[in-house]
Amino acid sequence: MNAVSPLPARAHAARKGSVAPVAKHLQTLDQHVIEIMSDSGEGAQKCGQSFGSIAARTGNGVWTVEIIPAEIQPPARSVAGASGNRIRIGSHQITNGGDEADIAVAFNEQVLLGRVNAGELKPGCIVLLENMWAEHDDAKIAGQYAETRDRLVAEGYRVYEVPMETECRALVPDPRKGKNMFVLGMLCNIYSLDMNLARDQIAFIFGKKDAKVISSNVALLEAGWQWAESNLDFKYRVPAVKATVPQVVINGNTAVALGVLASGMDICAMYPITPATSASHYLSDVFERAGGIVHQAEDEIAACAFAIGASYTGKVAVTITSGPGYSLKQEGLGLAVMAEIPLVVVNVQRGGPSTGQPTKVEQGDLLTVMFGSHGDAPKVVMAPGTIEDCFYSMITARRLAETFNMVVVVLSDASLATAQQPFPRPQFSTEWLAPPVDQNPVPDGVKPYDWDPVTGLSRRFVPGQPNGMHTLTGLAHDRNSRVAYDPEINEQGMRARSMKLATLQKILTPPPVFGDREGELLVVGWGGTKGAIEEAVARLRGEGHRVSSTHLTFLQPMQPGIGEILRGFRQVITVEGNWADDPNDPLIDESNRRYPALAMLLRSRYLVDVDCWTEVRGRPIKPGTVYAELRGRLAHLETSR
């Protein structure tokens, strides 16, 4: 079979049923990126996720990302309508969605085009393309198909035309509903995956439906496998190492929701907003079973106030949102800070400013959460770097909120929100929960804000506790929670609230360094870019470059020891998914260049000339892009030595 010309595959399609064996190249791979695209509703999502699960069960590293169209019901066969999945599998742990795709499966040529135009396919990438359009009644469609196919072939893609429709029609009345399982079978064949696992997966996902559904989907799966076996001239093996402990595969938003459940928080007040809402959807579904409640408020301000009210009564509540919603909560959060009500806030960042790019990836809200509420309003700011972090950071956040009577903001982002990755199954511990709400009488003489002179901490007491009656206020107040405009008292309160951050900082450990602690170049990152940065660094280190990275989990307070780390390197840059002026822009110089959030914070604190590389392209930063950028810098550093 000739992969360059599309013709033979079509010929195959004609020879349906004949299973002449094809010469196979079995190649062993370290990692591979697969994209599956369809019109929305055709099931590419389910196919991709199932493929990811099977690979994960096999013991492969896996990272899956959703490809979501911007519209709810985009027109069929449209460039903007690509809906599907990107799956990256590897022989080791996979921490990000990777670079351009190695294989693209497409249910029509237009959705494929969308990805080609976006530069998401590797040059020469394998394309498995549904060929039903070639002979479509509508000549325009047939023409589009032929044109695109020829263009791709001309551009060097290895296009295989696959008779998905024809093959599936043999098995099911409506192939549109079955193609995705056919494709799953193909992929299992291509990646030499165990078909038993694939059958189990089908049983699992259609578990609630009847046996007939399962068997017909298994038939489609097997047909796909068989077609690939008979018609494709390549086959891969990605060596797998079975995990020794149970693994779960979930996305970042589900991890946040499960973290909320596991942390013992029992009220989540929210208002829908992309890309945060799916966390609340999931919680709405599972929370009640454990006595928790998701309250959909009339807006984000109400959600924030509601959570504050709930927290005030003794247990920490959580509110989940994204950028625009966070902006609206700014005033309410100031109240929580001032009154020292513990609260957990999740901001799943999206593209900004304003409504911006609701479904797209960006890390634009770091300074917003640190400084956005008027006056000095210190809060804890954390950023998970992995899906697993998304889960555990909720437990940590709840505990910190409660210990310090502070607002704790967890900054996730659109890339973590929908990405899936296996990680060790959490083992619940009762320590994750807070002690029951204290309803004992308050001892005489204890005050509601008995700020410890060093740490700023005070014990809070809550409604129901006899002898603890006081009125909490967002006005400046004394230790008795009485309104006070006295200069000393105001300073005391400000100090106490600020000292709590210093106290927390003292118990944090320095961030680990990925690589050596000294070298030419240090990359500092935060949040969802962790995997991409570390992959790029690892690759460069493998090539012998003296580059390391460190990833910050706490942005406020910052972990200790960072200054020492920075000073171990000749150059330090941050890699961030937010805006920074380009020093090469004609009007830009050091007196006006706008630095990205983390670089600004590090420069200010450590007076180190931290440079940056950032991207606001609405998609996850690729390890290859970081790699190229770092290699350029290293070359410069190494020659300028």
Added chain:
Amino acid sequence: MNAVSPLPARAHAARKGSVAPVAKHLQTLDQHVIEIMSDSGEGAQKCGQSFGSIAARTGNGVWTVEIIPAEIQPPARSVAGASGNRIRIGSHQITNGGDEADIAVAFNEQVLLGRVNAGELKPGCIVLLENMWAEHDDAKIAGQYAETRDRLVAEGYRVYEVPMETECRALVPDPRKGKNMFVLGMLCNIYSLDMNLARDQIAFIFGKKDAKVISSNVALLEAGWQWAESNLDFKYRVPAVKATVPQVVINGNTAVALGVLASGMDICAMYPITPATSASHYLSDVFERAGGIVHQAEDEIAACAFAIGASYTGKVAVTITSGPGYSLKQEGLGLAVMAEIPLVVVNVQRGGPSTGQPTKVEQGDLLTVMFGSHGDAPKVVMAPGTIEDCFYSMITARRLAETFNMVVVVLSDASLATAQQPFPRPQFSTEWLAPPVDQNPVPDGVKPYDWDPVTGLSRRFVPGQPNGMHTLTGLAHDRNSRVAYDPEINEQGMRARSMKLATLQKILTPPPVFGDREGELLVVGWGGTKGAIEEAVARLRGEGHRVSSTHLTFLQPMQPGIGEILRGFRQVITVEGNWADDPNDPLIDESNRRYPALAMLLRSRYLVDVDCWTEVRGRPIKPGTVYAELRGRLAHLETSR
């Protein structure tokens, strides 16, 4: 007359009518601080402001500040109830409220106590105290009076008991309503002011009332003058230099309001909030006469959206608020940034966080306005340093907003809001106004966001212009204002919005340096602390210290040349009215110390180890406090040379 013992003054009171001449010490002063305190409603405010006006007419430098009780109707004779005025006059320009008071006039001893406790009176300060309480029917009151008087005397204050009530009763039936003019007369005598000017002032303030009111008040004035002439053993002269150009005396909020009027803006949307509202009150009163409208919206979010809607149609609108209201506007402002709708926002800062200290002074919102809206939302941020600046910054803000299609935030504060200072009467220029709204057809091919490749600027077109129809959006958009999620387009838009700041920065001039451009210590300030900082610096320079200061009007973008200025000094500190951790606090070190806003920005941009001194005591920073702080630092620097 013996100033140390209160008795003689009371003796005088008994000898009412006898006008035995007293030996006077006539002292020439460079400057003096006078405080007048009463229960609210007794007219100390009016007295103080009139005194300030008379001094200003005389040609003295003047700064008056209101002393406002926290409650609306505080109990009479209460420590927290002091209502009145602090007036500082000088032989040269006066730029701030000064240090502790030299003379305090009090209508009862309790309001006086409030100021004593707050540390607002100079040790040994002269106290002119209404003595009617001494023989009050209520023994408790009489006792309180005697006790306080004796305590003050014991503490070394020069207490003069003044029979205000008795003296006024001779002239008016209700002395409570007349004492303030009596005190005004006394002060005119003490400061050797021209009584004709004082009579004119009375005529001016009671101008709308009938002649009888005026003449009775003039009688009170003269009685006060006479009483002081006969009974006080001291008298001052503060040499005055008559201004050569007409001067106006207004407070910062009135200046803002007049600036709005003068700038040609004609819609102000607001929601009441202390201490910003008085600007809107004033505008509500005067704006309509010039065709302007103040719209009191249902909340700050609506006010912001309303102003955005109004601005969108062609002329720049303004919204005026304070901290909590600003926090609420964050989301709306992001829209204006994204859609490039010009808008002027005034934030008259008060004490934060949350409801904080609504009537008190603080500079806590700088980072809030720079970073508070999610995503990258570049705006222009300006901060007036004087009352005059408050006026002109509105004109500049309107023009910048319009030229750059940007949000321009003007950061005033509670200290500027109610302080009065004479400055040259503005001479209206039609250049202050925008050209009329363009309703010409848009030429073919011009796009709504035709970002200039270098400056990021584009011409906007507004409803009514034929051929310009487009839909503006807060979503990411292309040059045609069409929603676009394309990575390149998103980057282009981000870049254009950011470049506008760089473009503006290129046309700004470096901030002037107060003092030499090289030395031991540089103080950098912003906003309402200008006068106090420069006074402290001038004093130290007079003593031979190598200290200078620079005051930033633009905080975003920052003016060029600042790096060079910073590098001219061995040490740089900012002086700010916001929170900063104290490096001497046991838990604080360089890895966790929280810097104040400006210091953080300067450190980050210039990598200079900028230190800071800040205060959050809810009142204007005093020149003497800054002086002492700087002197300490200079001593250290000079010995460590």
Added chain:
Amino acid sequence: MSAATLCLQHFAEENHALEDYQGGVPRWCKGCGDNAILAAMQRLCRDEGLRPEKTVFVSGIGCSSRLPHYMRTYGFHGIHGRALPIAEGIKLARPDLHVFVNTGDGDCCNIGAAHWIHAIRYNMNMTVLLHDNHIYGLTKKQASPTSPIGTRSNTTPRGSYLDALSPLTVTLGVQNVSFVAQAVDWIPESLFHILTAAYRHRGFSFVRILQRCPEFVGNMFEPWVHDPQRMLMLTHADGIRVSPALQKIYRNQLPHDPADINRAREIASSDDPIPVGILYRNPEVPCYEDLRGAGKLRTADQVRGALDAELDKFTVWPQ
């Protein structure tokens, strides 16, 4: 029995005196109607035997919102306009607490209007006191949405432009409304009875209280204060009791069945004479906290169970 339980019992048995509910010294102006509201609340707490530690007064910002500081119960003096959602969070987390809300006409009907509409709809069991003085008090005299047209204020020096908003008709326009009443600060007895009825109603009890602000709008209610005939007392077996003494003074009475919402809306639509009493009551509307099963006990085992059940679904290896 644990110390806590003992202690709770102890408190439950106690009888409270008025002083037990008196907090800081009120700092309102002389003659401010808020004083009468405070007195009525303290009396209500005593007469209904509310345990101070189980009672929370929630407020926004405004003169009226200072009330919690003057109670010796728990209090939450929040931010402007957000008293209701804060109170809802409290009630959902702790249905065992008695929740009262003090809010001003600006706080509730302007900046808080969205929350107000939705609080009516949630119908949580709490008592809401709208201190309606027709003006912004704390910020020193700006028109509020309930200011009558022509009100001169600092932002409307030539008189306000719009007809006043009626908090009653708006409230009655919202689905799930379950209790609406009107009281005035200057008839303390009726105020107390209306508040008691509101407290006893299980659901969202909204009481608009016409409240005098002598400082800024001294004449606002004077014609009604001085002319009892311009007050319209709503009477009904299911309404509140108008004492014989009051009946003598306020002879202008209207029988009104609080179950009749159409009539309630009509009565609410006119403000002269001022209707006083219960306009509408529907005890059948379910409370949100009940619908949501609030206050369920939640054990570590439940959390573990729910978490494990979910993790089971996502566990890929070993299954």
Added chain:
Amino acid sequence: MSAATLCLQHFAEENHALEDYQGGVPRWCKGCGDNAILAAMQRLCRDEGLRPEKTVFVSGIGCSSRLPHYMRTYGFHGIHGRALPIAEGIKLARPDLHVFVNTGDGDCCNIGAAHWIHAIRYNMNMTVLLHDNHIYGLTKKQASPTSPIGTRSNTTPRGSYLDALSPLTVTLGVQNVSFVAQAVDWIPESLFHILTAAYRHRGFSFVRILQRCPEFVGNMFEPWVHDPQRMLMLTHADGIRVSPALQKIYRNQLPHDPADINRAREIASSDDPIPVGILYRNPEVPCYEDLRGAGKLRTADQVRGALDAELDKFTVWPQ
């Protein structure tokens, strides 16, 4: 005569075709009721001869709020919940513009509820289209305040908890209400006539349009779509015209005088059958922009005069 004036004249004389109002290709789902609303709006613009450059469609965020992009007029696609205050700012600054507002049930009745209440009260001359699909469309299926009780959505997987809020009764509860109507997307002719009446009413014309969202709540209105007898056509000389053709299909008719607010509230309170037509209209309510003297010409001399007059007061030397 200046070029601008000439040009304006030129445009004033022009007759517009439907295409002149058609902007970007709509990207709503197949069968989405928003398409019908768009078609009606374009027809209205043409039939009323609105100059595209003098017409502004303002919206918030939601599927429905995309409508301005599909018009070839000026458009302002704002932020979630704030369409009304933006539109008010536009109208106050430029009373010469025709202002339309497109908003969703979440946009208007949830996050925007405070603005909604106050917009009714301001009564500015604009036409407001509430695209009420009883669901959050754009964010993919969460309950909205108008979702009927029991609606299964992503945030209410076991069914929503509360009775639906009626945008009609709430609107009718607000002082200064001047125009309230209800239309449905599936009777295009009546939709068009109602919108026309709304546009022609001088004041705040609020039209609630029941709008189908086949994507997420496909069955929501099916019973009514399929049973014309479950529609209640409001008829009156002062109401809108129901064509003879429609009269034949929709035989369930109710005479209703739009001047009668009490009756309007009663009709608004029931939602089955669905009333269609004008519930209330009062042409006498003054518009805020008129009360405020909006659109006055303002010359440099006026500004100078006002400024100087004020500065005179504050000038201390020389006087």
